[in-house]
Structures are given as C-alpha cells and as structure tokens.
Amino acid sequence: MFSKQCNKFVALVGIMILVLAACTPQQAVEQPTTPPAPETEPVTQAPVIEAPEEVQICALLAVGPDQGWDRTFLESFQRVVDTQPIEGVKIKELKYIEGLWGDEAEAAMREFAESGECDIIWPHGGYNDNIDNIKGDYPEIMFVEVGSGVLEYGGNNYHFWLRCHEASYAMGVLAGHLSSTNVFGAVGTYPASDVNDSINGFFAGAESVKGDIVRKVAFINSWYDPTAANEAASAQIAAGAQHIDMYAETFDACAEGGAFCYGAYNDYTELYPTTAVASFVVKWDTAIIWAINEWVKAISGAGFNAPESPTFTMSSDGSCGVALNQSLISTFPQEALDAFYATIDAIINGELIIEMDDSLPESD
Numbered sequence: 244m245f246s247k248q249c250n251k252f253v254a255l256v257g258i259m260i261l262v263l264a265a266c267t268p269q270q271a272v273e274q275p276t277t278p279p280a281p282e283t284e285p286v287t288q289a290p291v292i293e294a295p296e297e298v299q300i301c302a303l304l305a306v307g308p309d310q311g312w313d314r315t316f317l318e319s320f321q322r323v324v325d326t327q328p329i330e331g332v333k334i335k336e337l338k339y340i341e342g343l344w345g346d347e348a349e350a351a352m353r354e355f356a357e358s359g360e361c362d363i364i365w366p367h368g369g370y371n372d373n374i375d376n377i378k379g380d381y382p383e384i385m386f387v388e389v390g391s392g393v394l395e396y397g398g399n400n401y402h403f404w405l406r407c408h409e410a411s412y413a414m415g416v417l418a419g420h421l422s423s424t425n426v427f428g429a430v431g432t433y434p435a436s437d438v439n440d441s442i443n444g445f446f447a448g449a450e451s452v453k454g455d456i457v458r459k460v461a462f463i464n465s466w467y468d469p470t471a472a473n474e475a476a477s478a479q480i481a482a483g484a485q486h487i488d489m490y491a492e493t494f495d496a497c498a499e500g501g502a503f504c505y506g507a508y509n510d511y512t513e514l515y516p517t518t519a520v521a522s523f524v525v526k527w528d529t530a531i532i533w534a535i536n537e538w539v540k541a542i543s544g545a546g547f548n549a550p551e552s553p554t555f556t557m558s559s560d561g562s563c564g565v566a567l568n569q570s571l572i573s574t575f576p577q578e579a580l581d582a583f584y585a586t587i588d589a590i591i592n593g594e595l596i597i598e599m600d601d602s603l604p605e606s607d
Contacts, residue, residue, distance in 0.1 A: 294543045297333040298535055301361035303348055305369055306467045307341035311492050311509030316367055319527035328532055332539055349373040356381040363387055363538055369466065374400060385547060387534045391435035399547035401537060403530050404437060404554040407507075407563040408444035410523035411488065412597045413586045414505045414565060415448020417521060418486040419456075420579030421503065422449070428459040428484035428502075429604060430475045430491045432466050436601040438490055441507065441523070443600040445488040452582070459484050460606045469493040476504070486520070494518045512568035521567050529560045558590050 300320075304313040320337045327334060338361070343351050348370055355361045356377070363385045366374060371392040378386050378400045387401045396402040418427060427449050429442040442460065450456050459482055461475035472491030479487055480500035487497060489504040494515040497504035504515070506522030533553065541547045555562035565587065572580070589595035 295332060295362075295539060297335055298362045298538060299335045299360055300337055300363045300365050300535075301355040302337055302339040302365040302367055303343060303351060303370060304339055304341040304367050305344075310467045311507060311511075312466070313341070313367060315508050315525050316527050320531060322528055323531050323535075329535055329539065332535070334535060344369075345373075349376060352377055353380075356384050362542075363534065365534075382547070385534075385538045385541065389530070390437045391433075393552070396552055397549050399541075399549070401534060401549040402552040403533065404552060405525060405527070405530060405562055406437060406440060406554055406556045406599060407523045407525060408440040408599050409557040409590045409597045410563040410565050411441040411444035411505075412448040412451075413583060413590065414488070414521050414523060415445040415450075416452055416586045417448075417575075417579055417583040418445070418503070418505065419449040419452025420576065420582055421520070422453070422486045424483055424485055425453050425455065426457045426459065426483040426485065428476065428479035428482075428487035429461075430472050430479070430487060430489050431460070431462045431604075432491055433464060434462050434603050439604055440599050440601040442488055442490060442604045443602065444597060445505065446604065447597070447600070448586070449486070457483070458604065458607045460604045463491055467492065469495070472496075476500070476502070510566040512566060512570070516568065516570040519568055520571060521565055524564050524566050526562050526564075529562055530555050558593065 302316075304316070306313050308314045308317060317337070324334050324336055340351055348366070352364055352366065352373060355364050361384065365387045368388070368390045369392060371388055371394050374386050374388055375394045378398070382399055385399050385401060388396075389403055389405060393402050427446060429445060431438045431442055446456065446458055459479040461479065463471040463475060465471060468491070472489070472493045473496035475491070476487055476489065476496035477500060480496065480502045485502055487502055487504045489497065490507045492507060492509070492511075494504045494506070494511060496502075498515060498518040502518075503520045504518055506519055508523070508525050510522045510524050511519040512522060537550070557563040586595065590597060
C-alpha cells in the first residue's frame with residue numbers, strides 16, 4: 244500500500260516538474276543575421292552618340308572661280324559631292340561666298356556659324372587671323388584653314404598644307420631643256436611659304452639642267468591682280484627671261500613678249516595654246532575627305548582635337564600634278580620630254596627627293 248502511494252507521489256512530482264519546465268520562459272538564442280547589402284550608386288549608361296548622317300561645309304573664297312586656287316577647290320568639292328566617298332555620311336552641296344576680307348570676312352564667318360546650318364567653316368586661305376578671333380566662340384563648329392599664315396591650330400581649328408614644289412621642279416627641268424638662255428623669271432602673288440616653295444622648286448629644276456642660272460623674281464602683293472602680274476612679267480622678259488613661272492595666273496605679257504610661261508593650280512594650256520608650256524594642277528579631293536573624316540570622328544564622340552597639320556603633295560597622294568600643253572608638245576625636243584617624264588616618275592617613285600625650300604626667292 245505504502246509502495247503504491249509512493250509511486251503515485253513520485254509520478255505526480257515528475258509531472259509537476261515537466262509542467263514547470265514547460266512554463267518557464269526560455270532564454271532566446273540569437274541567430275546570426277546577414278548584414279544588409281551596402282547602398283550603391285545607380286549605374287548610368289553612357290549616352291549613345293550616333294554618327295552624323297550628313298555634313299554641310301560653308302566656305303569663304305578670296306577671289307572666286309576666276310582664280311585657279313579657288314576654282315580648283317570648287318571643282319574638287321563637286322567631285323567629292325558627286326562620288327560621296329564617306330559611307331553613311333551625305334556630303335551636301337557647298338555653300339560659299341567670295342571676295343570678302345578683314346572685318347567683312349569675319350562677320351560672314353560669324354553669320355555662317357550662327358545660322359545653325361554650317362558644320363564646317365572653310366575659309367580657303369588667307370583668313371587665319373579671322374579664324375583665330377572667333378574659333379573659341381563657336382566650339383561646336385570645325386574650322387579648316389589651308390596654307391600660309393597659320394597662327395595656331397588645335398582644338399576645333401584644323402589646318403593642312405598643299406605643297407606643289409615637286410611639280411614645279413619638274414616644270415623647271417622642262418624649262419631648262421627648252422631655254423636657250425640662263426635667265427629664268429617668276430612672278431608670285433605674296434611671298435608666302437606655299438608660294439615661295441614652288442618658285443624655288445621651279446628654279447631648282449632649271450638649275451639642275453643649266454647649272455648656274457640668273458633668277459628674276461617679282462611679287463605683286465595680291466592674290467589676284469592680272470595688270471600688276473603682266474607688268475612684272477614684261478619687265479622680266481625685257482631683262483632676258485624666256486621662261487617664267489607665272490604664279491600670278493596671267494599669261495598676256497608672255498604672249499605679247501614671245502616668252503613661255505608656266506601656270507599654277509589650274510591648267511592654262513587651253514587658254515594660252517602658244518604660250519603656256521605647262522601648269523601644275525591641284526586636286527583638293529584628298530584634303531576635303533580628310534577634313535570631313537576628322538569632323539565625323541569628332542562628332543561621333545571623340546571631340547575636336549586637331550592633329551598635326553598634314554601635307555599633301557605630288558609624291559604623297561597625287562594632290563599636285565603637271566599638265567603639258569598638247570598643242571606645243573610636238574615642238575618639244577625629245578630629250579626635253581624624256582627628262583621631264585623621268586623626273587616625274589622618279590619623284591613619284593621616291594627615287595628623287597625634292598627638298599621643300601620656302602625661303603624668300605630673290606632676283607640675282
């Protein structure tokens with residue numbers, strides 16, 4: 244009896260212990276937590292800059308189509324428009340004005356820039372100070388200049404040279420073979436680097452044939468003044484010059500004085516079939532395409548960063564060449580023609596290097 248009661252008591256105590264254990268609050272066990280991810284700046288996508296679909300060039304011409312420098316540029320630009328050589332970019336017809344200088348030219352450039360129509364402003368030589376004055380006011384526009392007088396280039400101010408001293412040298416070789424005297428003349432526009440180099444090239448070519456020569460040099464200090472150029476040529480003819488490098492683009496004095504002349508930029512042999520022996524002729528196509536490619540690169544995201552000024556020549560890309568007078572060619576001695584053609588071939592092949600000399604040519 245006592246044993247049964249004892250067992251009941253023990254069982255009851257056990258149950259109470261279990262109940263108390265269940266009712267006693269348990270200490271919470273901290274669980275490891277994952278720290279929140281650090282806040283990050285939202286990722287922004289760089290804007291997608293699409294390549295331009297078309298380009299408008301606006302030009303200032305010093306004289307206009309009457310001058311070989313400008314006329315050949317217009318002809319070259321039209322060839323570029325007709326062929327559309329840059330894939331995906333339409334090159335629009337050139338817009339240009341002519342005959343403006345100084346403040347008027349600068350005002351015209353500003354009008355081009357503010358019109359919203361001109362992607363590239365192309366003052367075609369002699370406008371370097373105007374470009375320098377305004378290029379910083381229009382950082383979204385590319386300015387292109389060519390030739391002598393460059394003040395600086397860089398940023399949105401692009402510059403290049405078109406050098407024709409090699410072609411002039413070849414014409415001088417021909418003149419040296421054709422002349423019966425040692426007197427050679429040259430009539431230039433301004434004594435600028437890319438005028439001096441061609442005149443010196445002509446004299447060097449004649450000297451390579453004749454040895455010591457007598458040079459007669461005059462500058463008319465104008466980009467286009469036929470009256471002054473003819474007066475200078477007449478004086479040289481009176482001094483014994485039979486062959487004259489007529490950089491100033493007129494041949495009337497040579498025709499009247501019985502002398503032979505050599506032209507610049509444009510082929511004058513058709514206009515003067517008995518007087519113009521040869522002309523160096525230029526093509527601006529490569530330079531125009533170079534400039535447009537630089538603009539496309541800049542607009543497509545690279546920004547304007549004009550490179551070192553490139554040079555285009557006869558030997559580098561054919562930007563300069565020589566046109567012979569087909570009416571006179573049958574009268575030339577074969578020796579003269581052979582020497583001329585051999586000179587051209589040697590220059591183009593790199594066998595004959597004509598050093599560029601832009602020092603001031605002077606009369607002896």
